[in-house]
Amino acid sequence: MTSPAHHTRSPRRLPVIALAALALLAAACGAPPSPGGWAPALPVKVGSADLVLVTHKSHVYALPDQSSNATWQFPPKDKTGYPVSESAGAALNAEIARLNLDATATSSLKTKVADLHVSGPSITALKDAISATSASDADRSKLKSAVDSITKFESGALGKIQAIYGDIGLSPDKKTAFVAGFKGVLFALDTTNGRLRWLRDDSPDGIVGGIATDDGTIYYGTKGKHVFALDAATGVQKWQFNTKGEVWATPTLSSDTVYVSSLDGSLYALDKSGGQRWRFSGAGSGVAAKPVVSGDAVYIGAFDSKLYSVKTSDGSLNWSLKGDNWFWATPVVSGGTVYAAALDGKVYAVDVATGAARWDRPFNAGEAVRSGPVIAGGGLIVAARNGRVFKLDLATGKASDASPVVLVNTKILADLTTDATGKTVYIVPDSATLYTLDAENLGLPGNVPLPQ
Amino acid sequence: MDPLTILSFLFHLIFVDPMTNVLVALARVFGGNFGVAIIVFTLVMKVITWPLTSSQYKQSRAMQAIQPQMQELQKKYKGKDPKKLQAETMALYKEAGVNPLGCIFPMLAQFPIWIALYQVIRLALGGSPESLVTLSQRLYPLPFVHTAVPFNHVLLFWDLGQSDTTLILPILVAATMYVQQKLITPTPSAGASAQSQQQQQTAQMMTWMMPLMFGFWSLNVPAGLALYWFVSNLSGIVLQYFYMGRKVNWKSMLQFGPATAPAPAAKIRADRAVEEKPKSAKEGRPAAAESAPDVDSEGQPMNALLKSERNARRKQHGRRRGKR
Numbered sequence: 001m002t003s004p005a006h007h008t009r010s011p012r013r014l015p016v017i018a019l020a021a022l023a024l025l026a027a028a029c030g031a032p033p034s035p036g037g038w039a040p041a042l043p044v045k046v047g048s049a050d051l052v053l054v055t056h057k058s059h060v061y062a063l064p065d066q067s068s069n070a071t072w073q074f075p076p077k078d079k080t081g082y083p084v085s086e087s088a089g090a091a092l093n094a095e096i097a098r099l100n101l102d103a104t105a106t107s108s109l110k111t112k113v114a115d116l117h118v119s120g121p122s123i124t125a126l127k128d129a130i131s132a133t134s135a136s137d138a139d140r141s142k143l144k145s146a147v148d149s150i151t152k153f154e155s156g157a158l159g160k161i162q163a164i165y166g167d168i169g170l171s172p173d174k175k176t177a178f179v180a181g182f183k184g185v186l187f188a189l190d191t192t193n194g195r196l197r198w199l200r201d202d203s204p205d206g207i208v209g210g211i212a213t214d215d216g217t218i219y220y221g222t223k224g225k226h227v228f229a230l231d232a233a234t235g236v237q238k239w240q241f242n243t244k245g246e247v248w249a250t251p252t253l254s255s256d257t258v259y260v261s262s263l264d265g266s267l268y269a270l271d272k273s274g275g276q277r278w279r280f281s282g283a284g285s286g287v288a289a290k291p292v293v294s295g296d297a298v299y300i301g302a303f304d305s306k307l308y309s310v311k312t313s314d315g316s317l318n319w320s321l322k323g324d325n326w327f328w329a330t331p332v333v334s335g336g337t338v339y340a341a342a343l344d345g346k347v348y349a350v351d352v353a354t355g356a357a358r359w360d361r362p363f364n365a366g367e368a369v370r371s372g373p374v375i376a377g378g379g380l381i382v383a384a385r386n387g388r389v390f391k392l393d394l395a396t397g398k399a400s401d402a403s404p405v406v407l408v409n410t411k412i413l414a415d416l417t418t419d420a421t422g423k424t425v426y427i428v429p430d431s432a433t434l435y436t437l438d439a440e441n442l443g444l445p446g447n448v449p450l451p452q
Numbered sequence: 453m454d455p456l457t458i459l460s461f462l463f464h465l466i467f468v469d470p471m472t473n474v475l476v477a478l479a480r481v482f483g484g485n486f487g488v489a490i491i492v493f494t495l496v497m498k499v500i501t502w503p504l505t506s507s508q509y510k511q512s513r514a515m516q517a518i519q520p521q522m523q524e525l526q527k528k529y530k531g532k533d534p535k536k537l538q539a540e541t542m543a544l545y546k547e548a549g550v551n552p553l554g555c556i557f558p559m560l561a562q563f564p565i566w567i568a569l570y571q572v573i574r575l576a577l578g579g580s581p582e583s584l585v586t587l588s589q590r591l592y593p594l595p596f597v598h599t600a601v602p603f604n605h606v607l608l609f610w611d612l613g614q615s616d617t618t619l620i621l622p623i624l625v626a627a628t629m630y631v632q633q634k635l636i637t638p639t640p641s642a643g644a645s646a647q648s649q650q651q652q653q654t655a656q657m658m659t660w661m662m663p664l665m666f667g668f669w670s671l672n673v674p675a676g677l678a679l680y681w682f683v684s685n686l687s688g689i690v691l692q693y694f695y696m697g698r699k700v701n702w703k704s705m706l707q708f709g710p711a712t713a714p715a716p717a718a719k720i721r722a723d724r725a726v727e728e729k730p731k732s733a734k735e736g737r738p739a740a741a742e743s744a745p746d747v748d749s750e751g752q753p754m755n756a757l758l759k760s761e762r763n764a765r766r767k768q769h770g771r772r773r774g775k776r
Contacts, residue, residue, distance in 0.1 A: 035580035165581055208581055246602065248581070263602040285599040288581075304599045325598070326588050343588045370585050385585070413585065 035182050037163035038370070038414040039210065041426035041434060044174055046191045050419075053168050053177055053191075056432045056450050058161035060168070060179055062194060066436060068448045072194030074179075074187075075158055081119035082158075085187075087198035087234055088150045089113050095143050099135045109133070116147070118155035123147060157185045157201040166210025167250045167290075167415075169218055171232055178218050178232070180207040186220065188235060198235035202228075209290070210250035212258070217272070219258050221247025227260050229274060239274035245286065254293040257312070261287035267300050267308075269315060278315035283308060285326075290372070294333035297352065299340070301327020307340045307348065309355060319355030321348060323362075330372030330415050332380070335394070339380050341369035347382050349397055359397035365390060372415035374425060377439025381425050383412040389427065391442055402442035407435060464590075467568035472590045473597050475572055480600035486577055487607025490676050494683040497565065498691070504561055505688065509695055512636045514550045521548075566677070573676040577605040577613030605676075612676035619671075621678040626667030628685035633659040635692050 039055040051062045051071060062071040076082045083089075092113045096106055112126040127144050135143070161181030169178035176197060177189045184203035187196060205224025212219045217238060221227045227241040245264025252259040257277060258270040263286035269277040284304035292299045297309045297318055303326045309318035325344035332339045337358050341347045346362040347369065367384040374381050379391040379400060387407035391400040410429035417426045418439065427435040427445070436446035471493075478489035498505070521544055529537035545551070575587040584601065591597050605612045616622060670678035 036582060038581070163580075206579075286602045303601045304595075324593065326601075328585070328588075343585065368585060368589055413582065 035163040035165075036430050037165050037182065038430075039164045039166060039168060039179075039428070040372075040415040040417045041428050042168045042170065042177070042417065043419050043426070044170060044177070044191055045420070046174065051191070052426060052434065054426075054428060054434045054450060055164040055168070055179070056428075057163055058181065059450075060164070060177070060189065060194070061450050062191070063434065063448060063450075066446055066448060068451060070451050073451060074189055074194045074196070075161075076194065078117075080121070081117035081155065083195065084116050084118055084150055084154055085196040085198050086190075088154060089116065092116070092143075092146060092150065095146055099133070099139050099143070101133055101135060105133050116151070118151050118158070123151050153201070154196075154199060157199055157203075158187070160185050160201070160203055165208045166220070167212075169211025169213040169220075171213055172215055176232065178211040178213060180209070180211055180220055182206050182208065184222065184224075186211070186230075186235070188232070200230065200235045202226075208246075208248040208288075212251040212253050214253055214272075219251045219253065221249070221251060221260055221262070223247070225262075225264075227251065227258070227268070227270065227274075229258075229272070241268070241270055241274045241276070243268060248286075248288040249290040252291040252293055252298070254298075254312070259291040259293065259298055261289060261291050261300050263288060263303075265302065265304075267291060267298065267310060267315070269298075269312070280308070280310045280315040280317070282310075282317050282320075288326075289328050290330040292331050292333055294338075294352065299331050299333065299338055301329065301331060301340060301342070303328075305342070305344075307331065307338070307342075307350075309338070309352070318353075321350055321355050323348060325368070328370050332373055332375055334375050337394070339373060339375075339394075341365075341371070341373055341382055343368040343370065345369060345384065347373065347380070347392065347397065349394075358395075361397070363390070363392055363397045363399065370413045374416045374418050376418045376422050376425050377441075379439070381416055381437070381439060383416055383427060385411055385413060387412055387429065389437065389442070389445075391439070400442065405437065405442050405445060407445065463564070463568070467564050468571050469590050469592075471565075471568045472572045472575065472587070473592050473594075476576065476591065476597045476600045476603075479576075479603050480596060484600065484602070484604045485607065486603040486605050486676065487610070487612050487679065490573075490612065490679050491683050494680050495687060498684060498687045501561065502691070505691065506695065509636065509692060511551060514548055518544055518548045518550060566680075569680055570673060570677050573613065573674045576603060577611075577674060577676055579605075579613045607679070610675040610679070612679060613674050615672055616670065616675040616678055621675055621682060622667045622670035625670045625678050625681045625685065626663040628682055628689060629666050630659065630663040632685050632688050632692065633662050635689065635696070 037055055037057055042053040044051050044053055049071065050065045052065065054061050054063060058075075060074045062073070064071055093110055096109045096113070101109070109126070109129055112122070112129050116122050116126055126147055130140050130143050130147070133140065160183040163182040164179060165182060166180050170176070175191055177191050178186065179189065180186050184205045184207055185199060185201050186207065187199040189195065190197055202222055202224065205222040205226065207220060207222050209221050213232060216232050218230050218232050219227065221243070223246040225243050225246055227243060227247060229238040230236060231238060243260065243262040243264060244266065245262040247260055247262050249261045256272055258272060260268045260270065262268065264281070265283040265285055265287060266279050266281040267287060268279050271277055283300070283302035283306065286303040287300050288303065289301035293312060296312050298312055299307065299309055301307050305323045305325055305327065307321040307323065307327050309320070310316065311318060321340070323342040323344050323346060325342050327340055327342045329341040333352060336352050337349050338352055339347060339349050345365045345367050347365065348362045349358040350356060351358060363382070365382060365384040365388065367386040367388065369382060369384050371383045373383070375394070377391065378394070380394055381389065381391055383389045387410040388404040389407065389412070390403040392398065393400070407427065407429060410431050410433070412427060412429050414428040418424060419426070423439055425437040425439050427437060429435065432450040432452070434448040434450065436448065475486070475489050475493055478492050479486045482488040482492070522541065525537060525540050525544065529540065575583050575590065587601070609618065610616055610621065666681060670681065
């Protein structure tokens, strides 16, 4: 039998119970999901090896074709830390050279610098070696401070990558890959071994877009409303351009112009010294899609659910196409047609010149499409967010009989890419896996788990 | 489809999606500033939930008013006739118009709002591109809301999508919640029975436990949700101030422990009620309505509104008895 005391006390206990329930519910809600990244896979030929650079969260993997045994990964598995960047090593060596030590001491210090990692005993070893030199107290102290400063900066910066969304940039000689982390850390890697060449920390400005490269310069935009051009070899800034809104897309390079879309609803055309040629600000909302240049037009999708065609000459509007939700996927232009997927789950095909529909009706994938489609195997390969991959007839927009290929329990948000032959499509879902799809026949996709 | 999925679908349909669209529309109205949208939304919600809030205040005051009768009942029946004590307590609640759950329901009713708001802030201000993709699927097909992105998620020095590292909002949330709790919760009287004192101490414990919990949560949830709590508490304090006829003993805010001074007026009046008043509806039960003191457990005058409500109930009760 319940005691009366229990009954009279129960109203007072109820707040405690209610709060406990709230705590449980709050726990059920969990922390906000951490950004996962959606960088597309990048096939690259390094020497004689065919590698695919794939990212998952804060890691970059260089996978040999169809194999999950990574040639290298960055940051490396080494628990004692990874070597400091080449540029940091060079800076320390320059400091050592300024001390005018004898050849033996200099050589000893440079050997230690070559072994220097961002953490672990190598730091102490180098500082001990510096202490043993005949340099003045002030010089030794200065050099030790430089060691501390460099190792602390590089260790801390790489701990802030968090996720990678944008395209990986590749130097024209394919020896360096440029990767932008969501928290604002940008780094250059040697594609042969994954060794860090240099890094730059733009935090607290984040980077959602990727890196565009040409000879000797890389270009990217940040959430801090900036566009930067850096020296590709050293990471030293060449110029900066300020936009009115955050930049979430990889800039597009075409001849001597850098096209940058921005969440301020604009498309900026910049010359390669950072000057503004023109600005198209006709979008009714933010622009987060990567611009695509073809002929004398540049195509951008916007959050006002429209796809725009803008003249490259002066930024004036050619035409616009209205969808039922945001255009975020990178459009594809081929054979006089623009293929653009939207978050309404539809794929639109329109004439490049007029914006008139090419298909009877847009293809409906039944789920939001954020991934940029690719043309491969004679069709348009489209991946919906829910893991369903379609091959569409370019002329009619009808899905092939083999469609859809379903990647179970995955979300696909990264742009699709193809290998050099255009026969294999690379799909990077949110799971730690790289899928490879035969663009001709579709069929069962190859499944390459990423190293844990 | 499993029940959890259905529940989640319904929760989104009823709470998250409408709230998302309202907040996005408000942000659009206020130049894309999501912080201003949250403040306006909070004030609107305060108006909408006013019937619940005022009911909570009434219940709290009514519960406070019948404490002397409760004590007498416990004195009389404790250890002797538990069944009778239970029945008499419930009858006392009924007669005084007190619902033991009355204070809790308004808070429970706000749970879904908090959780939904948490999810909306995660979606709109979480900062991850994935959350924006999800947000695009939750917006109604109205150009006004569809073109509202991107938002300005900074208000003063707070990034509303991230937890507040300045500690200012958690402190503000805790402080305003403390004041609000203090306004609702009666101060314990030393003259109360051990049983009643225990209840009062539990209530007192809530006055500092709630602020601590909410302050702690404000450290961890996005600052936008903490902003909602702060504005909600602040507006609650203002409403309660006017509801109580601007008679607030602000000094009592600094009284953290149980009161040391006895509350003679309430105690004496309650004792008299048991000794002198004739048994009313049922034998052995003090006539709660008639014996309810005109002072609260601190000896403070009860607010006019409560008295008028009780007078109305008394008349209604009298009419019912007359009919019988």
